[in-house]
Structures are given as C-alpha cells and as structure tokens.
Amino acid sequence: MIARAGQMVAALAVTQTAGYGVLYYAYSVFLPPMRVELRASITQVAGALTLAVLVSGLVAPLVGRMLDARGGRGLMTVGSLLGAAALLAWSQVTTLVQLYLVLSVVGLSSAMVLYEAAFAVVVAWHPAESRARALLAVTIVAGFASSIFLPLTGLLVDRYGWRTALVVLGVGYGLLAVPLHWLTLRNRTAARPASGYVRGAIRERPFRLLAAAFLTHTGAVAVVGVLLVTYLIAMGHSPLFAAAVAGLLGVLSVTGRLVTTGLQTRWPTALVAAAVFGLQGLAAALLPLVGRTVPGAIGAVVLFGLGFGVGTLARPALLADRYDTAVYATLSGALALPITVAKAFAPLAAAALAQVAGYPLVMGGVCAACLASACCLVGYERMA
Numbered sequence: 079m080i081a082r083a084g085q086m087v088a089a090l091a092v093t094q095t096a097g098y099g100v101l102y103y104a105y106s107v108f109l110p111p112m113r114v115e116l117r118a119s120i121t122q123v124a125g126a127l128t129l130a131v132l133v134s135g136l137v138a139p140l141v142g143r144m145l146d147a148r149g150g151r152g153l154m155t156v157g158s159l160l161g162a163a164a165l166l167a168w169s170q171v172t173t174l175v176q177l178y179l180v181l182s183v184v185g186l187s188s189a190m191v192l193y194e195a196a197f198a199v200v201v202a203w204h205p206a207e208s209r210a211r212a213l214l215a216v217t218i219v220a221g222f223a224s225s226i227f228l229p230l231t232g233l234l235v236d237r238y239g240w241r242t243a244l245v246v247l248g249v250g251y252g253l254l255a256v257p258l259h260w261l262t263l264r265n266r267t268a269a270r271p272a273s274g275y276v277r278g279a280i281r282e283r284p285f286r287l288l289a290a291a292f293l294t295h296t297g298a299v300a301v302v303g304v305l306l307v308t309y310l311i312a313m314g315h316s317p318l319f320a321a322a323v324a325g326l327l328g329v330l331s332v333t334g335r336l337v338t339t340g341l342q343t344r345w346p347t348a349l350v351a352a353a354v355f356g357l358q359g360l361a362a363a364l365l366p367l368v369g370r371t372v373p374g375a376i377g378a379v380v381l382f383g384l385g386f387g388v389g390t391l392a393r394p395a396l397l398a399d400r401y402d403t404a405v406y407a408t409l410s411g412a413l414a415l416p417i418t419v420a421k422a423f424a425p426l427a428a429a430a431l432a433q434v435a436g437y438p439l440v441m442g443g444v445c446a447a448c449l450a451s452a453c454c455l456v457g458y459e460r461m462a
Contacts, residue, residue, distance in 0.1 A: 082203075082264060085262050086199060086200075086203060086262055086264070087200065087212050087215050087216060088215075088262075089258040089259070089262040090196045090200065090216050091216045091218075091219035091220060092219070092254070092258060093158070093191065093254070093255045093258050094192065094196055094219070095219055095220045095222060095223045095226065096223075096227075096250075096255060097158075097191050097192050097223075097251070097255065098192060099224070099226055099227025099230075100161075100165060100227060100231075100248070100250075101184055101187065101188050101191075101192070101251075102188070102192075103223055103224045103227050103228055103231075104227055104228070104231040104247060106228070107231040107235055108231070108235070108243070108244070109123055109124060111239070112177070112240060115240075116171075116174060116177065118174050122174055123174075123177070126174075126178050126180075126181040128426075129181055129182060129185065130181040130184045130185035130188065131418060132185065132418065132422050133182050133186055133189070134186070134188040134189040134192075134418060135189075135414055135415050135416075135417070135418025135419055135421075135422070136415065136418075137185075137186055137189045138411040138412075138418065139411040139414075139415055140411070141153070141190055141194070141407075142194070142198070142407040142408045142409070142410055142411020142412065142414075143407070143408050143411065145195060145198045145199075145411075146198070146404065146405055146406070146407045146408050148265065149264075149265025150195055150196075150198055150199040150263055150265065151259065151260065151263040151264060151265050153190055153195065154190060154191050154196075154259040154263060156190065157186075157189075157191035157195070157259075158187075158191055158251070158252065158255035158259050159252065159256055160183060160186065160190065161184065161187035161191060161251060161252075161255070162248045162249070162251050162252030162255070162256070163183075163248075163252075164180055164183040164184045164187055164248075165184075165244050165245075165247055165248030165251065166244070166245060166248040166249075167183070168181075168184070168244050169240075169241045169248070170241070191259075193390065194411065194414055196216055197213065197216075197394040197406075198406055198407035198410065199263060200212045200213055200216065201403050201406045201407075202403065203264075206398070206399065209395065209398060210339055210342055210395060213391055213394055213395065214335060214391065217335055217387065217390055218332055218335060221328065221332040221335065221387060222332070225328060225329075231243060231247065234246055234247070271404060275402065276408050276409060276412075279405075279409060280409070283461065284400065284458055284461050285409070285413075287454045287457050287458040287461070288396060288413065288454075288458060289413055289417075290450070290451070290454045291355075291450075291451040291452075291454035291455045291458065292389055292392075292393050292413065292417050292451070293417050293420045294420070294447040294448075294450045294454070295355055295389050295447065295448060295451035296389060296417045296420050296424075297424035298358070298424070298443075298444045298451070299358075299389065300420070300422075300425050301424050301425050301443075301444055302327075302362070302382060302444060303327065303386075304425035305425060305428055305429060305432065305437070305440065306323075306324045306327075306379070307321055307324045308320075309369075309432075309437045309440075309441075310324070310375060312437060313369050313370050313375070313437075315375060319372070319375075323375055323379050324379070326376075326379055326380060327379065327382075327386050329383075330380060330384050330386055331383065331386035331387030331388075332387065333383075333384060334354065334383070334384040334385050334386060334387055335388065335390070335391050338350055338351070338354060338388050338391060338392070339391065347392055347395050347396055347399070348392075348396060348455045348456070348458050349455070349456065350392075351388055351389070351392040351452075351455055352452040352453075352455035352456050353452070354384065354385040354388045355385060355389075355448045355452040355455070356448065356449060356452040357381055357382075357384065357385060358382050358384075358385040358448045359444075359445040359447075359448030359449040361378045361379070361381035362378075362382060362441045362442075362445040362448060363441065363442070363445040364377075365379075365382075365441050366437070366442075393410075394406075394410065396458070428440045431443070
C-alpha cells in the first residue's frame with residue numbers, strides 16, 4: 079500500500095504541474111495575441127479566465143461529493159480528457175462568445191483535476207503521520223508550473239502562433255495526464271459518518287473560522303499576485319525590475335511550504351499558518367513605506383512571498399486533521415466556493431480602489447486581510 083501511495087503522489091505531482099501550467103498560467107501568454115486576433119480589449123479577454131475560475135468554484139461542492147462517493151480515478155481521468163479537449167477547442171475560437179464558452183469548460187476541468195481533487199486522493203490514502211509530507215511533495219513540484227510553462231508557452235507562441243501552441247499543449251497534456259490518472263490512481267473509500275455530519279460541520283464555528291481565514295487570505299494573495307508589478311512600476315521601478323521581483327513569489331512559495339511543513343512537527347498547523355499570515359500583513363504594510371528603494375522592495379516581497387503558498391498546504395491539513403477524512407472532499411468543496419469567489423473578484427476590486435484612492439490604501443487592505451486571517455486561525459486553534 080505504501081508503494082502504491084508513493085506512486086500516486088509522484089503521478090499527481092506531475093499532473094498538477096502540467097495542469098496548472100496549461101489550464102491556468104499559460105493564459106497570460108495567450109492573452110496579447112488573442113486580444114489582437116479577436117479584436118477585443120484586454121479586459122474582455124481577461125474576463126474569460128475570471129469566468130473559468132468562477133466556474134471551478136461553483137462546481138467544487140459537487141465535485142467534492144463525487145470524489146468522496148467514487149474516488150478520484152475516474153473523475154480525474156475524465157477531467158483530464160475534458161481539459162485536453164477544451165484546449166484543442168480553444169485553438170479554434172474566433173469570437174469572444176466562443177472563448178468564454180471554452181474557458182467555462184476549462185474551469186470545469188480544473189475543478190476535476192487540480193489541487194482540490196488531488197488533495198482528496200492524497201488524504202484518502204495517507205494517514206495523519208505521512209499526510210503532510212505527501213501534500214508537500216505534490217505542491218513542491220507543482221510550485222514550478224509557472225516557471226516551466228510560462229517560458230515554454232512563450233516559445234511555442236513565438237515560433238508557431240498561439241493556435242498551434244494550444245494544440246501542442248492540449249495534445250501533450252492529454253497524453254501525459256490521462257494515462258497517469260487512469261493507471262496510477264486507485265479509489266479508496268472509507269465508511270462514511272452518520273447522515274447530517276457534513277451539514278453539522280459546516281454550521282459549526284470552527285469551519286466558519288476556517289472559511290473566513292482562507293477567504294481573506296486568498297483574496298489578499300490574489301491582489302498582490304495580480305497588482306504587484308503594476309504597483310512597483312508606479313513607485314518608479316523599471317518594468318524589468320518589477321517583473322523580476324514579482325517572479326520571486328513563485329520560488330519563495332516553495333521555500334515557505336518547506337519551512338511551514340518543518341514547523342508543523344513542533345507547533346500546531348493553525349498557529350504556524352497564522353504566524354506566516356501575520357508576517358505577510360507586515361510585509362504589505364511595509365511595502366508603501368520602503369518599496370521605493372531596491373532593497374526595500376525586494377525585502378518586502380521576500381517577506382510576503384514566504385507565505386505565498388502556505389495556505390495551499392494549511393487548508394487541506396487542517397480539514398483532514400479535524401474532520402472525518404471520508405467526507406474530506408465534500409467539506410473541501412464547500413470551502414472552495416467562497417474562496418474561489420474571493421480569488422476571482424478581489425483583484426478587480428483592488429484595481430478599482432487603486433485608481434480612486436491609490437495603491438498604499440490597497441496594501442493597507444491586504445495587511446488587514448492577512449491579520450484578520452491570522453486571528454481567525456488563532457481562534458480556530460483555541461477551539462481545537
């Protein structure tokens with residue numbers, strides 16, 4: 079059983095890297111040439127990705143129930159096929175309506191194959207003592223998705239055009255993810271708790287504290303991820319410097335995950351995550367004060383970046399530790415819906431606020447959100 083669980087973790091690490099690379103990160107590379115060919119604005123084309131994110135959140139509760147009932151093998155295999163087909167269909171779009179329809183399918187596929195589904199498989203197969211290491215292994219590898227697929231997609235677009243690039247990525251993803259999900263994943267179901275367990279858990283204060291903590295933190299991280307480059311340029315830094323500094327976030331997220339997993343062996347996960355989120359709040363508050371200098375900008379981004387991927391690890395760990403793992407995916411899906419909405423809309427709201435009141439106020443909001451999430455986790459831990 080241990081060997082099989084290890085094979086599944088290795089397979090999921092690969093498929094999560096490819097999935098995030100082609101279903102999410104590659105979009106930023108396709109956006110400029112698509113905008114020109116579809117004769118649309120950046121906002122109109124970017125809205126298709128927002129729709130994909132929203133769809134993934136809306137279907138997350140249903141996907142979670144299916145994962146608990148049937149396991150991940152069939153669902154993730156079908157999701158991989160759907161994702162590959164959507165990429166191929168995307169290569170043929172000629173109107174905005176078609177783009178939005180295709181990206182809706184991408185959102186559905188994402189809910190079936192990305193972290194939420196992968197974590198459900200990991201939780202089902204790993205006891206508490208090895209679960210943190212398994213989750214870390216998957217997220218460490220997948221943390222390099224942007225580093226691999228952004229330049230790869232850029233190269234394909236430059237040489238062959240965006241339509242052919244999508245065909246290559248679609249075929250490649252299908253050939254990689256479909257057999258890995260079908261051949262290596264195995265379903266494992268446990269005895270389900272009494273009827274009403276899920277409804278009762280969702281209504282309890284601990285679950286609501288978790289929802290509040292990760293909703294506010296996800297919104298804050300999404301704002302920084304989307305607006306950091308623009309803010310650094312507005313502070314007087316060159317576009318090259320701003321992009322390079324923002325690129326540290328991906329690398330630092332891996333470092334933060336490693337550190338957090340190590341600290342979890344000594345202190346409760348909720349308190350470790352709360353401390354990291356608090357440091358991110360401090361970084362957001364410092365950026366308007368010290369960010370006009372090169373050392374100040376780098377320092378603030380490094381401090382914030384160390385917590386960039388911590389929520390990804392802390393959320394499944396806290397859910398699996400407190401609740402019956404037989405309904406982990408159902409609870410995770412219920413939690414994913416509001417969190418995904420925050421991820422989709424927080425950057426839009428922050429951008430509008432920045433135009434009216436300036437970026438320092440936006441960073442103040444990010445600081446407040448991080449501190450609020452930390453307080454929620456401290457409250458959650460006190461109820462454990």
